[in-house]
Amino acid sequence: MKQTLRDLAEKLGCSLLGDGSITVTSVSSLQSATSGSLVFVEDAQYLDAVLRSSAAAVIAGDFAAGHKASKPLLISPQPRLIFARAAKLLRDPDRNREIHSTAIVPASAKIGKNVDIGPRASLGERVRIGDETTIGPGSAIGNDTIIGSHCRLDANVIIYPGTTLGDRIVVQAGAVLGGEGFGYVRDSQTGHYEQFPQIGCLVIEDDVEIGANSTIDRGALDETRIRRGTKIDNLVHIGHNVQIGQDVVIAAQTGLSGSVTIEDNVIMGGQVGIADHVRVEAGAILGAQSGIPTKKIIRGKGVVFWGTPARPIREYLKELAFLSRSAKKDR
Amino acid sequence: MKQTLRDLAEKLGCSLLGDGSITVTSVSSLQSATSGSLVFVEDAQYLDAVLRSSAAAVIAGDFAAGHKASKPLLISPQPRLIFARAAKLLRDPDRNREIHSTAIVPASAKIGKNVDIGPRASLGERVRIGDETTIGPGSAIGNDTIIGSHCRLDANVIIYPGTTLGDRIVVQAGAVLGGEGFGYVRDSQTGHYEQFPQIGCLVIEDDVEIGANSTIDRGALDETRIRRGTKIDNLVHIGHNVQIGQDVVIAAQTGLSGSVTIEDNVIMGGQVGIADHVRVEAGAILGAQSGIPTKKIIRGKGVVFWGTPARPIREYLKELAFLSRSAKKDR
Amino acid sequence: MKQTLRDLAEKLGCSLLGDGSITVTSVSSLQSATSGSLVFVEDAQYLDAVLRSSAAAVIAGDFAAGHKASKPLLISPQPRLIFARAAKLLRDPDRNREIHSTAIVPASAKIGKNVDIGPRASLGERVRIGDETTIGPGSAIGNDTIIGSHCRLDANVIIYPGTTLGDRIVVQAGAVLGGEGFGYVRDSQTGHYEQFPQIGCLVIEDDVEIGANSTIDRGALDETRIRRGTKIDNLVHIGHNVQIGQDVVIAAQTGLSGSVTIEDNVIMGGQVGIADHVRVEAGAILGAQSGIPTKKIIRGKGVVFWGTPARPIREYLKELAFLSRSAKKDR
Numbered sequence: 004m005k006q007t008l009r010d011l012a013e014k015l016g017c018s019l020l021g022d023g024s025i026t027v028t029s030v031s032s033l034q035s036a037t038s039g040s041l042v043f044v045e046d047a048q049y050l051d052a053v054l055r056s057s058a059a060a061v062i063a064g065d066f067a068a069g070h071k072a073s074k075p076l077l078i079s080p081q082p083r084l085i086f087a088r089a090a091k092l093l094r095d096p097d098r099n100r101e102i103h104s105t106a107i108v109p110a111s112a113k114i115g116k117n118v119d120i121g122p123r124a125s126l127g128e129r130v131r132i133g134d135e136t137t138i139g140p141g142s143a144i145g146n147d148t149i150i151g152s153h154c155r156l157d158a159n160v161i162i163y164p165g166t167t168l169g170d171r172i173v174v175q176a177g178a179v180l181g182g183e184g185f186g187y188v189r190d191s192q193t194g195h196y197e198q199f200p201q202i203g204c205l206v207i208e209d210d211v212e213i214g215a216n217s218t219i220d221r222g223a224l225d226e227t228r229i230r231r232g233t234k235i236d237n238l239v240h241i242g243h244n245v246q247i248g249q250d251v252v253i254a255a256q257t258g259l260s261g262s263v264t265i266e267d268n269v270i271m272g273g274q275v276g277i278a279d280h281v282r283v284e285a286g287a288i289l290g291a292q293s294g295i296p297t298k299k300i301i302r303g304k305g306v307v308f309w310g311t312p313a314r315p316i317r318e319y320l321k322e323l324a325f326l327s328r329s330a331k332k333d334r
Numbered sequence: 335m336k337q338t339l340r341d342l343a344e345k346l347g348c349s350l351l352g353d354g355s356i357t358v359t360s361v362s363s364l365q366s367a368t369s370g371s372l373v374f375v376e377d378a379q380y381l382d383a384v385l386r387s388s389a390a391a392v393i394a395g396d397f398a399a400g401h402k403a404s405k406p407l408l409i410s411p412q413p414r415l416i417f418a419r420a421a422k423l424l425r426d427p428d429r430n431r432e433i434h435s436t437a438i439v440p441a442s443a444k445i446g447k448n449v450d451i452g453p454r455a456s457l458g459e460r461v462r463i464g465d466e467t468t469i470g471p472g473s474a475i476g477n478d479t480i481i482g483s484h485c486r487l488d489a490n491v492i493i494y495p496g497t498t499l500g501d502r503i504v505v506q507a508g509a510v511l512g513g514e515g516f517g518y519v520r521d522s523q524t525g526h527y528e529q530f531p532q533i534g535c536l537v538i539e540d541d542v543e544i545g546a547n548s549t550i551d552r553g554a555l556d557e558t559r560i561r562r563g564t565k566i567d568n569l570v571h572i573g574h575n576v577q578i579g580q581d582v583v584i585a586a587q588t589g590l591s592g593s594v595t596i597e598d599n600v601i602m603g604g605q606v607g608i609a610d611h612v613r614v615e616a617g618a619i620l621g622a623q624s625g626i627p628t629k630k631i632i633r634g635k636g637v638v639f640w641g642t643p644a645r646p647i648r649e650y651l652k653e654l655a656f657l658s659r660s661a662k663k664d665r
Numbered sequence: 666m667k668q669t670l671r672d673l674a675e676k677l678g679c680s681l682l683g684d685g686s687i688t689v690t691s692v693s694s695l696q697s698a699t700s701g702s703l704v705f706v707e708d709a710q711y712l713d714a715v716l717r718s719s720a721a722a723v724i725a726g727d728f729a730a731g732h733k734a735s736k737p738l739l740i741s742p743q744p745r746l747i748f749a750r751a752a753k754l755l756r757d758p759d760r761n762r763e764i765h766s767t768a769i770v771p772a773s774a775k776i777g778k779n780v781d782i783g784p785r786a787s788l789g790e791r792v793r794i795g796d797e798t799t800i801g802p803g804s805a806i807g808n809d810t811i812i813g814s815h816c817r818l819d820a821n822v823i824i825y826p827g828t829t830l831g832d833r834i835v836v837q838a839g840a841v842l843g844g845e846g847f848g849y850v851r852d853s854q855t856g857h858y859e860q861f862p863q864i865g866c867l868v869i870e871d872d873v874e875i876g877a878n879s880t881i882d883r884g885a886l887d888e889t890r891i892r893r894g895t896k897i898d899n900l901v902h903i904g905h906n907v908q909i910g911q912d913v914v915i916a917a918q919t920g921l922s923g924s925v926t927i928e929d930n931v932i933m934g935g936q937v938g939i940a941d942h943v944r945v946e947a948g949a950i951l952g953a954q955s956g957i958p959t960k961k962i963i964r965g966k967g968v969v970f971w972g973t974p975a976r977p978i979r980e981y982l983k984e985l986a987f988l989s990r991s992a993k994k995d996r
Contacts, residue, residue: 090862200421
């Protein structure tokens with residue numbers, strides 16, 4: 004969607020240097036920039052290269068404010084953030100929103116304004132969906148599920164009954180929300196396993212985003228909860244009764260066992276494994292593939308942990324160095 | 335579903351202490367108990383706390399048999415197991431069962447009594463489905479698949495042709511059963527890979543449960559088989575030709591390569607990785623994230639193995655302690 | 666599909682020893698061979714056992730050329746490869762190909778000859794599909810996607826808009842292609858994450874095969890690309906901007922973070938984890954569960970790497986041996 008730089012600067016709260024009447028049509032990388040592109044630069048040393056690109060205009064950090072530039076500039080202390088927001092402003096408006104004729108929407112469902120429901124999606128009884136929300140093709144939304152406004156569920160998303168989603172939530176294709184957790188009781192007489200009740204619920208708060216084919220189980224007796232602003236990558240597993248704080252980041256293929264607590268602002272790399280009843284306190288950082296044994300408490304805002312069992316990365320690297328050196332000396 | 339304590343005691347084979355005429359409507363956790371709740375306690379030291387909760391009645395271990403309790407008690411040597419069974423008895427009966435008008439059921443399919451097939455499910459030719467089985471919305475069941483009675487397949491479950499499922503099997507949403515295994519032959523002239531035939535089958539025996547988005551491949555030439563009572567969590571991968579015994583437990587994101595054998599009563603934590611042709615003998619326990627290299631045999635009923643390559647946990651913990659101590663002493 | 670040995674020998678370019686008029690109906694393993702089976706043997710020491718099986722005929726290596734055998738032989742320097750190709754020749758022809766009446770195909774889509782589209786599949790606007798391609802039930806193909814000829818997409822495959830697939834590509838059930846990558850910008854004022862634009866594309870070249878429930882993200886601003894002949898197992902994650910070379914093999918549950926480069930002929934075991942901006946150079950082999958930290962370069966054609974952080978397996982095994990020995994000596 005074509006916009007003038009002046010309009011963008013105003014909407015984005017940036018200062019504008021140069022010709023504000025030129026128009027841009029999309030954000031782009033440096034190498035694929037064209038005459039309609041808006042690009043960004045965070046580091047003063049790359050400013051000249053960016054100005055030599057084919058882009059129409061540049062979002063740059065404060066360092067560029069005094070610069071006599073060959074292209075118009077939008078100046079911001081957070082150029083990458085402004086670039087992300089510009090991308091949203093330049094996005095083409097959605098196609099006409101509609102409830103597709105093949106979607107299954109029972110009379111008991113309560114659908115907001117301007118909701119889009121794709122082909123072959125099926126809604127259960129008493130489902131509620133807020134305004135401007137999109138439900139992708141082939142999705143199946145269980146009975147009594149509540150979905151807020153401005154959400155986007157992509158194709159073949161499955162939501163089990165009784166799940167609650169806030170506003171502005173994104174769920175990518177194939178994710179399964181609110182399934183039964185993995186809890187069994189072994190009969191000491193027969194040795195057979197019987198399911199422990201998995202009758203709790205799943206609550207996902209505003210602005211959470213969930214990647215493709217991830218699975219998040221509902222609570223066994225009570226709830227699983229993902230708090231505001233948390234971002235979850237593809238193929239992540241989150242077990243029953245897990246509590247995740249605000250603004251947590253969880254990279255792909257990480258797994259959280261039952262009854263884990265993750266506090267606010269924790270960051271987890273990919274393929275991290277967390278055993279049951281672990282608590283990761285606010286602001287800790289877990290390196291990729293690290294593992295936390297059952298019931299441990301991980302503490303340390305801004306401290307990076309690595310390895311299995313995870314320890315502060317400084318210790319772990321020292322251990323690795325000692326091991327490598329010793330094995331080489333060894334005959 | 336409301337029941338009197340006396341009825342429950344009888345169905346569950348428990349002794350009843352106190353007023354059997356009171357009714358309960360559901361199981362619950364201690365903290366969310368209400369006046370219709372049935373809760374449980376396994377440990378004598380928590381009995382007083384449980385009796386102070388809002389619950390209507392308590393399932394307790396034998397330790398409570400002589401107790402002068404303020405609430406009615408159901409006494410059993412396995413209170414957690416009885417709690418799980420009570421949950422089933424208290425579950426509301428299913429909605430009316432039906433074959434949804436949008437389900438695709440060819441004339442050659444043979445459907446049992448009281449089968450429920452959800453919206454947009456599609457069955458292949460000659461599929462057979464036993465009594466009281468539920469097929470979720472959007473599921474696709476391949477030609478010549480046989481599904482037993484009292485099974486529950488949730489939404490968007492995919493079953494490839496020729497798969498056989500026993501009775502009382504649960505498959506959660508998005509699981510893929512009977513796909514082609516990962517086997518290729520490299521042409522030494524061109525360096526290109528060509529698929530080795532993946533034309534075997536997958537057999538899943540009674541009472542197996544499979545988590546959301548898990549994948550289980552069929553045999554290459556012969557069969558992959560999961561034996562009675564085995565429980566599999568979410569996002570688990572099981573390769574071609576794998577043989578899994580009875581009452582095996584496999585936690586989330588674990589992966590079994592081709593031609594692995596897992597004997598009865600093995601327990602695996604999450605994110606365990608098992609290379610091809612490994613044999614894990616009966617009753618071994620593999621800690622989370624442990625890894626077993628190709629063709630190894632793991633032996634030891636009740637022995638916990640950990641690490642990659644997995645070794646008895648006592649050895650592994652000793653190694654970790656040595657390494658930590660040595661690295662600290664190291665300058 | 667029944668064929669004479671003579672016909673097979675000719676189509677497969679093998680020399681035939683013995684009676685070429687006998688017919689075979691399928692390939693099989695040794696233990697399940699019947700009188701219509703074709704089996705193979707790669708190792709001279711097993712030839713006698715194979716000849717004693719119930720199979721009708723045997724594909725054998727050059728070692729068998731002078732042998733006075735009790736069954737007809739097809740001789741090739743690559744018997745396993747010939748067996749794989751024979752399996753394809755003996756496969757029954759597909760059922761009648763059709764576009765199912767419940768499939769959603771907009772007028773703007775361009776569909777080749779002899780295309781099969783399963784029940785409840787939905788195609789977006791302007792989708793193009795080449796000749797002889799199969800789209801499974803419940804699949805959802807986004808707007809402007811291009812799919813080549815002779816491809817096979819199984820049930821519930823999701824393709825996001827603007828994805829390009831070459832010819833002879835196989836995508837197993839539940840895989841998600843072209844989803845949004847995991848990239849966020851943190852607002853330093855609020856601490857909230859906002860999505861970095863994920864508006865690039867995904868290109869998959871000829872002869873690539875992708876396992877069930879795997880997820881491959883599109884580029885953030887530019888492209889993610891999987892080159893010719895690469896084979897990807899189940900539950901694999903491939904992040905945005907990743908570049909994968911030709912004839913790469915990636916086993917199950919492996920994860921590649923954003924902006925990773927994998928050169929030609931690399932082999933990765935299962936559950937390998939590769940952090941962002943890593944480069945794995947041509948022909949390297951990564952053992953199962955190994956992990957490569959951010960920005961590393963892995964170099965060494967034919968060299969096996971193992972562990973986290975991955976090092977040459979010889980070094981790693983030496984370290985493990987030193988550690989085990991030292992811990993045992995330690996009191």
